Amino acid sequence: MAVDQIRNDYEAIRRRQYTLISDLIEVLPRINNLHEDSASQARDALFHADHPFMMVFVGAFSSGKSSLINALIGSDELLAVGPVPTTDRINILRWGDTPLRLESGGDVDTVFHPSNMLKKVSFVDTPGLESVFQRHEKVTRNFLHRSDVVLLVMLATQAMTSRNVESLQKLREYGKKVIIIINQKDLISPEEAETVKNYVQDQSLDRLGYKPQIWLVSSKQGLAAYKDGGRDEALWRESGMYQIEEYVDKQLSDLEVVRQKLQTPLQIAQNVTTGALRTVRSNQSVLDQYQSIQENLNQQLAAHKREQDKNVREITNEISDKFGQITMRGSEAIRDIFQISQAMTSVGRGFAELTGLARLLRRGQAPSYVRLAFERRKVFEPVDQLSQVSDRLGPRLEGRDLQDIDDLVKYGQKEINALPSTMREKVIGNIQAPLQYDRRALQEIRPELEVIETEARVVETDTITQTVRNALMYLALWELILLIVLFVTLISGILSDRPEALMIMLFILIGLAMGGLLILPLAGRILENQYTTRLLKLQTRYLENLAKAADRQVEYGMKLRRDVVAPLTRLIEAQTQIHTEQLNRLQLADQEMTKIEAELNRLGRRSFLPIGS
Numbered sequence: 001m002a003v004d005q006i007r008n009d010y011e012a013i014r015r016r017q018y019t020l021i022s023d024l025i026e027v028l029p030r031i032n033n034l035h036e037d038s039a040s041q042a043r044d045a046l047f048h049a050d051h052p053f054m055m056v057f058v059g060a061f062s063s064g065k066s067s068l069i070n071a072l073i074g075s076d077e078l079l080a081v082g083p084v085p086t087t088d089r090i091n092i093l094r095w096g097d098t099p100l101r102l103e104s105g106g107d108v109d110t111v112f113h114p115s116n117m118l119k120k121v122s123f124v125d126t127p128g129l130e131s132v133f134q135r136h137e138k139v140t141r142n143f144l145h146r147s148d149v150v151l152l153v154m155l156a157t158q159a160m161t162s163r164n165v166e167s168l169q170k171l172r173e174y175g176k177k178v179i180i181i182i183n184q185k186d187l188i189s190p191e192e193a194e195t196v197k198n199y200v201q202d203q204s205l206d207r208l209g210y211k212p213q214i215w216l217v218s219s220k221q222g223l224a225a226y227k228d229g230g231r232d233e234a235l236w237r238e239s240g241m242y243q244i245e246e247y248v249d250k251q252l253s254d255l256e257v258v259r260q261k262l263q264t265p266l267q268i269a270q271n272v273t274t275g276a277l278r279t280v281r282s283n284q285s286v287l288d289q290y291q292s293i294q295e296n297l298n299q300q301l302a303a304h305k306r307e308q309d310k311n312v313r314e315i316t317n318e319i320s321d322k323f324g325q326i327t328m329r330g331s332e333a334i335r336d337i338f339q340i341s342q343a344m345t346s347v348g349r350g351f352a353e354l355t356g357l358a359r360l361l362r363r364g365q366a367p368s369y370v371r372l373a374f375e376r377r378k379v380f381e382p383v384d385q386l387s388q389v390s391d392r393l394g395p396r397l398e399g400r401d402l403q404d405i406d407d408l409v410k411y412g413q414k415e416i417n418a419l420p421s422t423m424r425e426k427v428i429g430n431i432q433a434p435l436q437y438d439r440r441a442l443q444e445i446r447p448e449l450e451v452i453e454t455e456a457r458v459v460e461t462d463t464i465t466q467t468v469r470n471a472l473m474y475l476a477l478w479e480l481i482l483l484i485v486l487f488v489t490l491i492s493g494i495l496s497d498r499p500e501a502l503m504i505m506l507f508i509l510i511g512l513a514m515g516g517l518l519i520l521p522l523a524g525r526i527l528e529n530q531y532t533t534r535l536l537k538l539q540t541r542y543l544e545n546l547a548k549a550a551d552r553q554v555e556y557g558m559k560l561r562r563d564v565v566a567p568l569t570r571l572i573e574a575q576t577q578i579h580t581e582q583l584n585r586l587q588l589a590d591q592e593m594t595k596i597e598a599e600l601n602r603l604g605r606r607s608f609l610p611i612g613s
Contacts, residue, residue, distance in 0.1 A: 007120075009603050010258045013596060017049040017262065020592050021269050027585050028272070030578055032286075032422065034279045038272050045268035047146050051094065051122040053248060053261065056143050057181075058126050058171065059153030060163065064183035064219050068153060069093060069123050071222030071241055073115035074231070090143065093123040121248045144176060148251070148261065151244075153181045156188050156216070159196050160203045169208060179213045179247075180204075185240060186218040215243040259603055266600065270593050277586050280579065286420075287579050290572045293415050297565055300411070304404045305558055308397055312550045315393040316543055322389060323539040325382040326456060330535070331528045333373040334464065338524025370465040383457045390449055390546055394442040394553070401557035405433050405564055412565045423575075429567035434560055441556060445549035452542045460534060467527055 021042055028039045057065040070076050073093070089109055096112025103109050124143050144150060150171050154164050159182055171178045180200060185193050193216050201211050221239035225232045236242055251257050374380065412431040416424060562569070 006255060006258060006603070007252055009599075010252065010262065013262050013599055013603065014049055016592070016596055016599075017265050017269070018046065020589055020596070021046040021049055021265060023585065024269060024272065024276075024589055027582055027589075028276060031276055031279055031582055032283055034276055038275060041268055042272050044146065045265040045272070048261075048265035048268070051092075051146075053121040053252060054124065054143075054147045054149075055121055055244075055248070056124040056126065056147040056150045057153055058150060058167065059181075060158075060161075061127075063153045063155055063158075065125055065153050067219035067223070068151075068181065068183060068217070068241075068244075069125055071219045071225075071239070072123070072244060073113055073117050074223075074226040075113065075115070076223055078111065078113055089127070091125040093118060093125065095119045117245070117248075120252055144171070147176055149247075150176050150178045151181050152178055153183055154200075156182050156184045156193065156196055160200045165203065165207055168204065168212070172208065179215065181244075182214065182216045183219055185216040186221055216240050217243065255603065259600060262600055262603070266593060266596060269589075270597075273586055273589050273593065277583075277590065280582050280586060283579060287575060290575060294569060294572045294576075297408075297411075297569060300404075300408065301558065301561055304400075304561060305554070307404075308400060308554045308557060311396050311400065312393065312547070312554065315389060315396070315550075316546065318389050319386060319543060319546070320539065322382040322386050323456075323535060323542070326379060327532050327535045329377040329379040329382070330374065330460070330464075330531055333370075333377040333379055334524055334528045334531060336373050336377070337370065338527070371461055374461060380457055383453060386453050386456075386542070387446075387449065391446075393546070393550060394439055397442075397550070397553050397557060398437060398439060401560060402433075402437065404557075405560055408561055408564050409433050412568045416568055423571070426574075427567050427571050429570075431564060431567055433564065437560075438556060439553075441549050441552040445545055448545050449542060452538055452545070456535065456538050460531065460538075463534075464527065464531060467530075 025042050025046060028042055059065050070078055090107055091109050091111050093111045095118035097114055100112040101109060152168055152171060182196060197214050197216060200214055205211050217240035221235060222241035225236040225239060409431055416427055
């Protein structure tokens with residue numbers, strides 16, 4: 001099986017794992033009641049997925065750890081090297097397009113470098129052993145736990161000191177593979193090098209009970225192998241640095257080692273996801289309870305809206321009844337004016353209008369006969385009652401609003417107090433009644449309603465008065481003309497000595513006079529219909545203006561209700577959205593892990609599916 005194929009397949013799966021686990025880390029902290037270790041486990045899995053292969057370098061100050069790493073990546077400027085302690089921080093070296101150092105502000109910095117070696121492995125450069133197991137012990141322990149191999153570096157001239165023995169013993173306790181690197185072999189002869197290697201093996205076997213793998217290297221020779229943009233392979237091999245490089249290549253070429261490397265973060269992610277899904281599903285019962293509170297609130301608000309709409313309908317129906325009374329009484333007053341029994345009186349009023357006598361009476365501010373007729377029928381009584389009826393709507397709506405708001409405050413406070421403390425901490429805002437109530441919607445409409453009431457009381461009366469005055473004037477003029485014609489006819493008939501023609505003419509004139517009087521009720525009916533039509537328009541305007549203002553007032557009251565319980569409803573809506581999102585993302589993650597696991601089983605085969613399959 002081709003090594004390049006295994007590496008390509010490995011990298012493709014590793015990138016998918018990294019994306020998957022990154023998404024998990026974003027979701028996990030927001031899951032209620034999830035064990036706090038879950039997020040740290042996911043971060044641990046992300047670290048595994050983020051680094052293709054990890055080698056941790058440990059050793060005493062000035063043992064050459066930084067020099068070894070510089071030689072491995074072919075740069076003598078990446079990590080500081082010197083006879084005094086130069087590394088007081090932990091550095092992670094990983095591949096990047098351009099050289100870059102990111103300082104975390106803590107104990108760990110990340111250094112990026114475009115070295116091909118770093119595409120296969122990440123190096124961790126640690127301070128001296130004294131610092132590692134004192135100041136940096138906790139941080140280093142995390143890296144030792146995550147590492148694939150630990151390289152214990154010691155100088156050829158100071159090999160296997162008592163401190164190195166103690167360090168080797170501690171490193172073994174972490175359960176990680178430890179390889180001993182003896183640096184600066186160029187300072188001793190080949191015979192001395194063999195002696196040092198045997199001595200380290202014997203000391204390990206005698207004091208620790210096992211023989212570790214030991215490589216003698218020269219970081220100085222390894223770095224010198226890089227020149228003119230290339231590498232002197234003979235010098236590189238002579239330096240012994242090739243052993244580290246070949247070890248990495250061998251590990252990444254070993255299918256089972258690579259599969260295990262990928263299986264570790266996947267297994268952690270699967271365990272975390274399984275536990276998170278279990279927790280999210282158990283949270284569903286609590287969410288159901290919250291949603292029942294939301295449903296209860298919705299039902300209460302709907303009932304409140306229906307009650308307020310009912311109050312508006314009752315007032316508008318009462319106003320419609322008042323307009324009905326105005327119309328009925330006004331129609332009766334008009335019929336009184338134009339009834340046939342009042343014919344002669346109407347003709348007399350018409351003559352008074354023609355002669356100007358009526359104007360003189362009006363100057364004395366005597367009420368018109370139309371107004372007197374309306375007053376007799378009490379037409380203005382329901383008109384005056386319109387404002388009383390419409391003005392009752394505001395206090396009725398306000399009283400209902402305040403009562404409902406008080407009930408909602410009590411209900412909302414009770415439900416919040418019943419929430420778990422962890423949920424109460426997420427409530428934003430307080431459930432309390434508003435400090436003031438805005439009544440302007442119905443107050444501002446009063447002038448418009450008063451205009452319509454004035455039209456119903458004054459304008460309509462004046463309109464009818466003028467119409468009646470004109471009708472009576474025409475009637476009086478008609479009768480006057482007929483009277484003149486009758487007089488002329490009588491004189492002519494007497495002088496002509498034709499009695500039969502005179503009688504016929506008299507009958508015709510009397511008939512025309514009676515016809516004019518009989519038309520009087522018909523004119524009254526026409527006027528009554530016009531009056532009814534105008535009042536219906538006034539009623540429509542009145543109710544439309546009142547309804548618009550009432551709608552604004554009702555909506556204002558409903559908004560107050562919604563605002564009062566908003567801290568509770570926002571919590572419920574947010575938790576519902578979060579729960580749904582968490583469940584969906586965890587289920588997608590679970591499906592993605594199943595696909596990754598299948599691809600992991602096919603690792604290295606030509607049929608391996610690319611990312612996104």
